[in-house]
Amino acid sequence: MNIPRTEIFDEAQFASRAAAWIAGLIAAKHGRFRLALTGGETPRPLYRELGARFRSSVDWTNVEFFWGDERFVPPDSPASNYGMARETLLAQIVAPEKNIHPIPTVGDPQEAARAYEATLKNAYGAARLDPARPLFDLVLLGLGDDGHICSLLPGSPVLEERQHWTAAVAHGRPEMRITLTYPAIQSSRVTAFLVTGEKKAEAVRAVRSGDTALPGARLKPEGELVWLLDSAAAKLI
DSSP states (O other): OOOOOEEEEOOHHHHHHHHHHHHHHHHHSSSOOEEOOOOOOTTHHHHHHHHHHHHTSSOOGGEEEEESSSEESSSSSTOOHHHHHHTGGGGGGGGGGOOOOOOOSSSHHHHHHHHHHHHHHHTTTTTSTTTBBBSSEEEEEETTTTTOOTOOOTTTTTGGSSSSSSSEEEESSSSEEEEEHHHHOOEEEEEEEEEEGGGGHHHHHHTTTTTSGGGGGGGOOOEEEEEETTEEEEOOO
């Protein structure tokens, strides 16, 4: 893994600067670009900016969209990560439906997790991950104030999963969730933490210092790691 790179933006500029950085990565890649989106409130304005400013300058037909985790709720639920991305980004751009791969949230959660793992393996073209050939071109990660990433929550058994690429998460939150596991998240050409707000500053400091009690600190990306922070989230580093 390369030495992490850190970009700190003024709070008012975070969405604009981060969107431009993501658009630049997509534009620089020839051919298919596999992008894993994150949920939560931090990326909402970023996705709006990405769709509005780069609707025409990025060839979105070459981008395949995946998700790092999802609450087990209908896609039209206000809590759906897919629904948020559909509203803020996907509705603004020309993206073929065959390139959009939301995490299924119907039926049995364990079966849904296995179905999404099959989707990932089909996109990857193999059943085993090769460190020399990343699954994703870019993984976007939020960071909870408890240090969680995706739905890899502190103390959860899923933190130890190394065989499956996905898992259902039954504990730690009111609703069931499905998450990518460390092997899938780490298999990316570029991994980017997107963190804003003063309440996340301690988690940023702890994860960057290697406190493995926090799930984010246990991540070992195989490609480039980038921290995109606003000034409030970066105040303790």
